[in-house]
Amino acid sequence: MSPAPNPYLDDDLVALGDMVERFAADRIAPGFAERDQTRVLDPALMAEMGQLGLIAPELPEAVGGQGASRVAAGVITEAIAAADLSMSYINLLGSLNAQILLEHGDPTVATPWLQRLTAGEVILALALTEPAGGSDAARLSMKATANGDHYVLSGEKTSISAADQAAAAVLFARTGTPEEGARGVTAFLVPLDLPGITTSRFDCHGQRAIGRGSIFFDDVRLPADHRLGGEGLGFVSVMQGFDFSRALIGLQVLAVARAALSDAWAYSTERTAFGQPLSAFQGVSHRLAELDTQVEAARLLCYQALWAKDRGLPHTAEAAMCKWWAPKLAYDTVHECLLVFGHAGYDRGVMEQRLRDVLGFQIGDGTAQIMKTIIARTRVGRRNVPA
Ligand SMILES: Cc1cc2nc3c(=O)[nH]c(=O)nc-3n(C[C@H](O)[C@H](O)[C@H](O)COP(=O)(O)OP(=O)(O)OC[C@H]3O[C@@H](n4cnc5c(N)ncnc54)[C@H](O)[C@@H]3O)c2cc1C
Numbered sequence: 371m372s373p374a375p376n377p378y379l380d381d382d383l384v385a386l387g388d389m390v391e392r393f394a395a396d397r398i399a400p401g402f403a404e405r406d407q408t409r410v411l412d413p414a415l416m417a418e419m420g421q422l423g424l425i426a427p428e429l430p431e432a433v434g435g436q437g438a439s440r441v442a443a444g445v446i447t448e449a450i451a452a453a454d455l456s457m458s459y460i461n462l463l464g465s466l467n468a469q470i471l472l473e474h475g476d477p478t479v480a481t482p483w484l485q486r487l488t489a490g491e492v493i494l495a496l497a498l499t500e501p502a503g504g505s506d507a508a509r510l511s512m513k514a515t516a517n518g519d520h521y522v523l524s525g526e527k528t529s530i531s532a533a534d535q536a537a538a539a540v541l542f543a544r545t546g547t548p549e550e551g552a553r554g555v556t557a558f559l560v561p562l563d564l565p566g567i568t569t570s571r572f573d574c575h576g577q578r579a580i581g582r583g584s585i586f587f588d589d590v591r592l593p594a595d596h597r598l599g600g601e602g603l604g605f606v607s608v609m610q611g612f613d614f615s616r617a618l619i620g621l622q623v624l625a626v627a628r629a630a631l632s633d634a635w636a637y638s639t640e641r642t643a644f645g646q647p648l649s650a651f652q653g654v655s656h657r658l659a660e661l662d663t664q665v666e667a668a669r670l671l672c673y674q675a676l677w678a679k680d681r682g683l684p685h686t687a688e689a690a691m692c693k694w695w696a697p698k699l700a701y702d703t704v705h706e707c708l709l710v711f712g713h714a715g716y717d718r719g720v721m722e723q724r725l726r727d728v729l730g731f732q733i734g735d736g737t738a739q740i741m742k743t744i745i746a747r748t749r750v751g752r753r754n755v756p757a
Pocket residue numbers: 495496497498499502503504505506528529530531532577582730731733734735736737738739740757
């Protein structure tokens with residue numbers, strides 16, 4: 371029986387989802403395991419995604435987008451993630467960075483990057499975390515020193531997704547004093563081929579095709595027109611875009627969970643034990659039913675957050691809910707689905723790769739503890755939730 375209609379998705383969005391699912395099944399799913407080994411995103415596939423208008427479709431047409439809704443961006447991101455979570459970083463980083471460039475960039479600098487990004491020619495990284503810590507991001511220490519018509523960047527960003535595959539990064543650095551905290555942080559667009567920049571690659575547990583690494587800045591000269599927004603406004607205004615990406619992350623990991631559930635439900639009717647299909651045992655089918663219920667509910671919450679963003683309505687708490695709940699739920703769901711396959715689930719293959727892939731989002735883009743702090747602050751105010 372087909373699932374109940376999703377109130378946030380009209381017929382056009384359902385058709386869009388079907389189209390992208392077919393593309394993802396034909397073009398992206400076949401290389402899922404291989405990219406885990408080679409650890410590179412396929413540039414040709416990224417270009418195909420760009421040609422189909424699948425990257426940052428919410429941007430205006432003038433800068434390469436489709437003028438689509440954020441809900442449409444969610445539909446696309448979800449369909450790509452169902453085939454390969456790493457490949458859906460192209461959508462996630464595309465939408466997050468594009469929004470920041472569009473709203474805060476100097477158009478003469480930002481527009482050519484936006485056009486290349488939506489065409490699938492380049493991927494941009496988001497460089498915030500530093501070796502001393504990620505959760506307390508406002509305390510970052512990487513320096514950007516103004517010097518005439520340019521800034522000099524020095525320091526290290528670490529654990530950055532696509533560090534060695536990105537052509538540029540949206541970077542947060544300190545232009546003020548440490549005492550100024552968040553108000554001393556400024557955002558920049560940094561082409562990663564500037565002299566003085568080097569990168570490294572980590573050996574990640576999952577999400578290996580996108581990968582993570584450090585980016586090192588050794589007295590890098592960056593033209594001043596590459597600043598994004600005003601000095602000291604990096605945190606205060608630029609990071610507001612993270613509400614958008616948190617809802618997208620929820621859809622990414624839930625797409626993996628839904629794919630795992632679909633496989634596990636099918637297997638539970640094919641495999642027999644004690645003379646019956648596995649689905650006949652409530653220890654199997656009720657557990658899948660519970661997780662299926664929660665996955666559907668969490669998915670609605672993600673679409674609700676995107677729907678609110680499309681309408682300019684508050685959605686910070688909902689986005690943080692998506693970001694802590696969905697990755698934990700997706701991990702628990704894939705884990706349970708893997709167990710339905712018995713010993714076969716434990717072999718190298720789709721299910722264990724899914725489990726490794728979804729785990730990363732319990733950390734990346736902020737942990738559950740930090741998301742719960744954000745939710746608590748929206749409910750009772752920052753003064754009552756100081757840390
Ligand atoms: C897959 C993946 C992708 C990533 N991609 C990027 C990227 O593209 N760009 C980028 O900038 N960073 C990225 N990161 C880094 C990520 O954002 C940080 O790892 C994360 O913010 C946590 O920072 P940390 O690792 O330094 O942990 P810490 O800040 O050292 O925290 C360690 C532990 O303490 C807990 N903790 C800390 N403070 C509190 C508190 N106040 N209350 C309760 N608990 C607390 C944390 O929840 C965590 O469990 C990525 C990480 C991963 C795993």
